Amino acid sequence: MDSDFSSRIWADKDKLLRELETALSRSFVRGDPLQRTTKQFAERMGVSESRAATLIHTESAHAAAEATAKGYKETGVSEYQFDASLDLKTCAVCGALDGKTFPVSARETGVSYPPIHPRCRCTTVPVTEFDAGGQRAARNPETGKTEYVDQGMTYEDWYEKYVAGESVEKSTESAIMGNGKQRNGGAAVEKTQPACRSLGELNTEYLEKRFGKLQTKELIIMDERLEHIRQRHPEDVELFEQYGADCALNPDMVLVDEKHEGTVFMVKHLPDTNLNVVTRLALDIDDAGRKNSIMTFYRIRDKNLRKLAEKSELLYKNE
Numbered sequence: 001m002d003s004d005f006s007s008r009i010w011a012d013k014d015k016l017l018r019e020l021e022t023a024l025s026r027s028f029v030r031g032d033p034l035q036r037t038t039k040q041f042a043e044r045m046g047v048s049e050s051r052a053a054t055l056i057h058t059e060s061a062h063a064a065a066e067a068t069a070k071g072y073k074e075t076g077v078s079e080y081q082f083d084a085s086l087d088l089k090t091c092a093v094c095g096a097l098d099g100k101t102f103p104v105s106a107r108e109t110g111v112s113y114p115p116i117h118p119r120c121r122c123t124t125v126p127v128t129e130f131d132a133g134g135q136r137a138a139r140n141p142e143t144g145k146t147e148y149v150d151q152g153m154t155y156e157d158w159y160e161k162y163v164a165g166e167s168v169e170k171s172t173e174s175a176i177m178g179n180g181k182q183r184n185g186g187a188a189v190e191k192t193q194p195a196c197r198s199l200g201e202l203n204t205e206y207l208e209k210r211f212g213k214l215q216t217k218e219l220i221i222m223d224e225r226l227e228h229i230r231q232r233h234p235e236d237v238e239l240f241e242q243y244g245a246d247c248a249l250n251p252d253m254v255l256v257d258e259k260h261e262g263t264v265f266m267v268k269h270l271p272d273t274n275l276n277v278v279t280r281l282a283l284d285i286d287d288a289g290r291k292n293s294i295m296t297f298y299r300i301r302d303k304n305l306r307k308l309a310e311k312s313e314l315l316y317k318n319e
Helices: 013-030 032-044 050-073 092-097 153-161 205-211 223-232 234-249 302-311
Strands: 077-085 100-102 125-128 137-141 146-150 182-184 187-193 194-201 217-223 253-256 263-269 274-280 292-299 314-317
Touching: 013 032, 013 050, 013 125, 032 050, 050 125, 050 205, 092 153, 092 194, 125 194, 194 223, 194 234, 205 253, 205 314, 217 223, 217 234, 234 263, 234 274, 234 292, 253 302
Parallel strands: 217 292
Antiparallel strands: 077 100, 077 125, 137 146, 182 187, 187 194, 194 217, 253 263, 253 314, 263 274, 274 292
């Protein structure tokens, strides 16, 4: 297994390769989520989960890319096209490579073939005589929603039209929380930009012990996520207005979401129910400029909360 990225930052390379090969092999065979594999690997290597996550994600992508290259050779594919994601997380290097074609025989990992860098999300597609046509997915830079553009649009074309240009669909004001400042569980909710609202600052001490350094303490919610709550949990909208921010800023219990990286359940107990704020943390290994963001909010019954607590890691409990 090639460990170009990992070998530069890990001291015990022999142990690293053994443990990495074992971890990834088990993960592929059993179908384990990468977050579980990352946690186990971090414990065995005695490193932070954020550092382990970078390695696991990068080497998983590398293994998949190598399998794809082998498939190209076995099926007689002579050229491939570089395929980057059309969203704001894509780096300038990968964006510049998007849509370009290269000979399979001359591919070079990290230069013209993914992964280009740690945690690279890029992939490739075979160049054939058949014109597939159709569309490709893109992320709206304002709303965060998935949309579709012409198959032939490259990242540079997409960026010029939808980010640098003026034709992006603007997000609308959420029906949940109106304009300006409001009170939300004792915390001021202030609109900081057209697409999001600031809810205050998290207590990051116990979060950083588990996830490593966070980029910021600030907690936000995107207008698109507010709309999600209104659509998916309309009966909980009033509760969110009253307790949403306080639930995240002063939780009674915090659990790790084992299925989604860097995500936690922030639970608040009320006399007749429990509230759950699902929050994606802005990890130090994420793209720069991210903020801790509420993904959704809903009530959770005692029975369901007990089940969730039984299968989740407890980070904090207000005794």
